[in-house]
Amino acid sequence: MAQRHARARVRVVAYARAQRGDRYAYGASGPHRWDCSGLTARTYRVVGIRLPHSSRAQARRGKRVTPRAARVGDLVAMRGHVGILVGRWRMVDAPGSGRRVTERLIYRTSTLQFRRLIG
Numbered sequence: 001m002a003q004r005h006a007r008a009r010v011r012v013v014a015y016a017r018a019q020r021g022d023r024y025a026y027g028a029s030g031p032h033r034w035d036c037s038g039l040t041a042r043t044y045r046v047v048g049i050r051l052p053h054s055s056r057a058q059a060r061r062g063k064r065v066t067p068r069a070a071r072v073g074d075l076v077a078m079r080g081h082v083g084i085l086v087g088r089w090r091m092v093d094a095p096g097s098g099r100r101v102t103e104r105l106i107y108r109t110s111t112l113q114f115r116r117l118i119g
Contacts, residue, residue: 011047012047024096070085081093
């Protein structure tokens with residue numbers, strides 16, 4: 001079971017990273033334009049996890065974990081925004097209008113939380 005979860009996390013990270021450079025578009029869910037929740041919903045779908053196309057709704061899914069316990073493949077959620085944890089304090093996300101899907105440092109906010117959707 002643990003190996004299956006580890007493979008799923010690797011697939012999630014690989015899919016999210018493959019979208020880097022794609023354009024942001026409000027309400028978009030791929031394949032070449034994304035908003036933040038559209039990107040995360042499509043990314044988790046590759047491992048059979050269905051999420052709503054809403055950052056607020058996604059932030060209530062799964063199990064909340066501490067930053068120390070967070071693993072690659074976890075959902076990164078903050079007020080009005082979501083991304084995919086791809087490394088220590090790094091995420092892939094669709095950051096907003098005029099920007100492209102990118103991998104970047106996670107900025108710490110009072111609303112930051114990590115949500116475990118895989119294992």
